[in-house]
Amino acid sequence: MNSTQQPGNLAEFGAGARDTIPMLVGAAPFGVIFGTLAATGPLHAWTVQFMSLAVFAGSAQFIALGLIAGHTSFAVIWATTFIVNLRHILYSATLAPYVAHLPARWRWTLGAFMTDEVFAVSYAHYKRRTPGETGPYYCLGSGVSMYVNWQIWTVIGLLFGSAFPGLQSKGLDFAMVATFIAIIVPQLVALRFIAAALAAGVLSFAWNGWPYKLGLLAAVAVGVAVGTLLSMRVEGRATEIERSERAR
Amino acid sequence: MKYFLLILGMAVITYAIRSAVFVFGERLRFPPLMRTALNFVPVTVLTAIIVPMTLAPHGGGAELTWRNSQLVAALVALGVCAVTRKPLLTIAVSLAVFFLWQLVVVA
Numbered sequence: 001m002n003s004t005q006q007p008g009n010l011a012e013f014g015a016g017a018r019d020t021i022p023m024l025v026g027a028a029p030f031g032v033i034f035g036t037l038a039a040t041g042p043l044h045a046w047t048v049q050f051m052s053l054a055v056f057a058g059s060a061q062f063i064a065l066g067l068i069a070g071h072t073s074f075a076v077i078w079a080t081t082f083i084v085n086l087r088h089i090l091y092s093a094t095l096a097p098y099v100a101h102l103p104a105r106w107r108w109t110l111g112a113f114m115t116d117e118v119f120a121v122s123y124a125h126y127k128r129r130t131p132g133e134t135g136p137y138y139c140l141g142s143g144v145s146m147y148v149n150w151q152i153w154t155v156i157g158l159l160f161g162s163a164f165p166g167l168q169s170k171g172l173d174f175a176m177v178a179t180f181i182a183i184i185v186p187q188l189v190a191l192r193f194i195a196a197a198l199a200a201g202v203l204s205f206a207w208n209g210w211p212y213k214l215g216l217l218a219a220v221a222v223g224v225a226v227g228t229l230l231s232m233r234v235e236g237r238a239t240e241i242e243r244s245e246r247a248r
Numbered sequence: 249m250k251y252f253l254l255i256l257g258m259a260v261i262t263y264a265i266r267s268a269v270f271v272f273g274e275r276l277r278f279p280p281l282m283r284t285a286l287n288f289v290p291v292t293v294l295t296a297i298i299v300p301m302t303l304a305p306h307g308g309g310a311e312l313t314w315r316n317s318q319l320v321a322a323l324v325a326l327g328v329c330a331v332t333r334k335p336l337l338t339i340a341v342s343l344a345v346f347f348l349w350q351l352v353v354v355a
Contacts, residue, residue: 026335029335029336029339033339043251044251047251047252047255050252050255051255051258054255054256054258054259055255055258055259055262056262057258057262059290059293059294060258060262063293063294063297064254064255064258066297066301068251068254074253074254074257077254077258078254078257078258078261080293081257081258081261081262082261082265083289083293084289084290084293085261085262085265085266086265086286086289087286087287087289087290088262088265088266089265089266089268089269089278089286090278090283090286091266092266092267092268092269092270093269093278095270096269096270096273099270100273104271107267107270107271108267108270108271110267110270111263111266111267111268111270111271112263112266112267113266114266114267173301174317174318174321174322174342174343174346175339175343176298176301177298177301177302177318177321177322177325178321178322178325178338178339178342178343178346179335179339180294180295180297180298181298181322181325181326181329181338181342182325182329182335182336182338182339183290183294183335184290184291184294184295185326185329185330185333185338186329186333186335187290187291188291192288193288193291196288196291196292197291197292197295198295199292200291200292200293200295200296200299201295201296201298201299202299203296204295204296204297204299204300205299205300205303205304205310208300208304216296216297219292219296220289220292220293220296223288223291223292223295223296224285224288224289224292225285226288227284227285227287227288227291227292228281228284228285228288231284231287232281232284
């Protein structure tokens, strides 16, 4: 691939960034709340910004804040980060045909930006194109704009939180609860998601006393198992219906 | 300094997950069962974190009373989000209820 014959690199980058604008707006309140919450916690402002710069994963960062406040061991926080972000592996697997032909440095770079939003925007763009003929700039534009956006709103949240230090005494951690509910509820699209969430929530409360917050991980494992089992039943029924329809 | 180490670990884990398939190619295959299971991870993790926070905001036992502002406001958030599906509205309304409850009902 000769990049000098592709005058549209900047245009591709711009298109990626432009198509990400709704996601940028959607992520803004979460960035502000993250910064504000973090500013009232035990972490230094630079450490918080470093987290946004290095980790760049909203839900994992929120969860880490909650776990740090609960004096959770590092090992459990790392394990939780792994579990929470594991879904990203499906994103890169889905996009892989569109980046496989690119030089290694591009594949190393684009991987860093694979958030939920960047994946959604990039896949919507690339799936209409031929694998092997796609350039990296669209995805890069989406990723960089999302990354810069996240940094800016983290800073604003940090400034806001340190300007009103009184927020911490009156349980601002409820903002995290509200944020999580706003993320959870739209995902409860079927009974199996509700059952999985209920199982995880009830067991997490029941096992709250386990050392190192291991009860949380165990509750998640059971919740995921419940959801998976119910999905298999749904799929089983679907293939049954298909079979009977074909027989007719 | 110790938090620096924590964050560095989180960053390495997150980056490794995101770029593994890109870097090591499509040799990694995912069984359908794992794909199904991963769908349930975000919902269960987030719920597992907030349920103890809302039911027992002071640690210890469950506080299933109307004086528990975390619980009251969480139920409001649940209702608002189920009806409107608007994240910002959910957060704003339930935060307002939370602070109001703290000031007026509990205090």
